[in-house]
Amino acid sequence: MVDICKGKKLDFTIADVNEIYEGPVGVLWEMLMGEQIHVGGEKETDILANKVGINKDTTVLDVCSALGGPVRHLARKFGCKVTGLDAAQKMINEAIKRTEKEKLSQLITYKLGNALDMPFKAKTFDVVWGQDAWCYVTDKDKLISEAYRVLKPEGIIAFTDWIQVGNMTEQEWNDLNGFMAFPYMETLDGYEQILKKMRFEILEKEDLSKDFARHCHIYQSLLRDELKNAIIKEYGNEMFEAADDGLSKWVKAADEGKVGRGRLIGKKI
Ligand SMILES: C[S@@+](CC[C@H](N)C(=O)[O-])C[C@H]1O[C@@H](n2cnc3c(N)ncnc32)[C@H](O)[C@@H]1O
Numbered sequence: 001m002v003d004i005c006k007g008k009k010l011d012f013t014i015a016d017v018n019e020i021y022e023g024p025v026g027v028l029w030e031m032l033m034g035e036q037i038h039v040g041g042e043k044e045t046d047i048l049a050n051k052v053g054i055n056k057d058t059t060v061l062d063v064c065s066a067l068g069g070p071v072r073h074l075a076r077k078f079g080c081k082v083t084g085l086d087a088a089q090k091m092i093n094e095a096i097k098r099t100e101k102e103k104l105s106q107l108i109t110y111k112l113g114n115a116l117d118m119p120f121k122a123k124t125f126d127v128v129w130g131q132d133a134w135c136y137v138t139d140k141d142k143l144i145s146e147a148y149r150v151l152k153p154e155g156i157i158a159f160t161d162w163i164q165v166g167n168m169t170e171q172e173w174n175d176l177n178g179f180m181a182f183p184y185m186e187t188l189d190g191y192e193q194i195l196k197k198m199r200f201e202i203l204e205k206e207d208l209s210k211d212f213a214r215h216c217h218i219y220q221s222l223l224r225d226e227l228k229n230a231i232i233k234e235y236g237n238e239m240f241e242a243a244d245d246g247l248s249k250w251v252k253a254a255d256e257g258k259v260g261r262g263r264l265i266g267k268k269i
Contacts, residue, residue, distance in 0.1 A: 008173065009138070012183045014087050014114055017136050020181050021088040024235050026066070028243060031227055032219050035098070036069035038132035038160065039208075039215045039261055045070045045131065046077075051204065051265060052127055052158045054078045061085060061125040061150060063115045063143070063159075064133030068095030068108070074129075075107040083125070084110045085118060118146045125150055130159035132261070138183045141194050148198045151268045157200060158265045163188055165209050165260040168253065176253055179246035188262040200266030209260025216251045223247060 020026075029037045036042055054060065056079035062071050065084030068091075075082050086092055092110050099108050113119040115137050128147040137143045147157050164185040168176070177184060186194070192205055223231075223244060231240045253259045 009183045010174070010177050012136075012181050013138065016181055018088050021066070022090045024239065026088070026091060028231070028235075030067065031230070032222055034069070035067045036073065036131075037066050038070070039212060042073060044160065045073050048129070048131070048158055048160065048263070048265075049074060049078065052129075052156050054080055054127065056080055058126045059083075059124070060127045060129050061118075061120070062129045062131075063118070063147065064130060064136065065095060065110065066091050066133065068099060068110065070129070070131055071095065071108055071110075072099055072102060072104055075104050076102070079107070082108050083120075084108065085113055085115065086110070087112070087114050116142045116146060118150050120150045122149050123152045123155075126152055126155050128155070128157045128159075130161065132160055132162060134159060135162045135180070135182045135185050140186050140191070141197075144191075144194045144198050144200075148200065148268055153268060155268045156203075156265065157195070157268070160208070160261060160263045161186065161191070162212075163191070163209075163260055163262045164258070165207075166256070166258040168258045172249075172253060172258065175246075175249050176259060179249065185259070188264070191262065191264050195264065195266045199269055201269050202264070202266050204263065204265040206263040207260065208263055209254070209257065212259075212261035213251075213254035216247070216254045220247050220251050 034041050058080045060080055060082045062084045065071050065086045068084050071082045071084040074080055092112050095110050099105055111119055128151055162185055164187050188207055
């Protein structure tokens with residue numbers, strides 16, 4: 001049994017994440033979720049932006065920006081300056097291409113780099129932002145301390161992430177994290193503790209796990225009913241079977257209250 005507490009990590013590194021997002025996985029996630037690769041899409045981005053109070057004067061750093069869907073959405077909607085940081089060259093290239101096409105380049109910068117060693121000076125941004133991606137990062141303490149460093153005084157950290165919610169067997173823990181290539185997931189309380197340790201004041205901490213389970217079923221139906229043929233045609237039956245098997249495990253674990261999603265907002269003090 002793996003307790004709902006820290007300690008265990010799978011041996012995934014930035015190289016594995018890179019390989020995965022350079023390959024078909026990035027494409028598959030976009031097929032399932034859209035170019036904003038997180039649960040709830042545009043609606044969730046707006047919720048977080050409104051909670052933070054983003055406006056045209058806010059400078060935002062999106063850590064693990066992938067295709068830049070939320071980056072462009074924020075720039076387009078609020079007129080703010082946004083920087084996207086991602087470790088996968090393919091994601092950065094695609095994000096730049098889409099941004100140029102939308103003529104949003106004057107508001108947006110993309111930077112290739114690791115969230116654990118952010119290529120920015122201290123006190124650069126008003127908001128450090130993340131959506132459903134920090135589960136890939138191998139050291140959440142270091143990630144949050146980097147966020148703290150690059151934030152201006154009284155800056156805001158705002159993110160959603162996939163989290164561990166309940167205890168699970170060793171096999172379940174390995175299967176769930178292994179399928180996604182997550183080294184481990186934080187818990188909601190774990191994130192709160194890290195934020196406090198790094199001297200953030202907690203402004204919001206919300207468990208969104210019921211909504212996460214609902215979305216898992218939506219993605220499973222989409223995969224089986226609408227995307228199956230396209231995936232088999234493009235990537236073969238084995239890829240479809242692997243995706244279906246992995247997603248089924250996530251649906252079950254979400255229904256059983258073992259995995260979920262949370263939202264946290266904190267202020268640098
Ligand atoms: C699920 S996607 C992010 C989705 C994005 N936040 C959105 O809402 O559209 C995960 C991304 O995290 C990036 N990533 C994972 N680990 C990283 C790290 N340590 N540093 C920078 N990027 C990382 C991957 O390259 C990938 O593009």
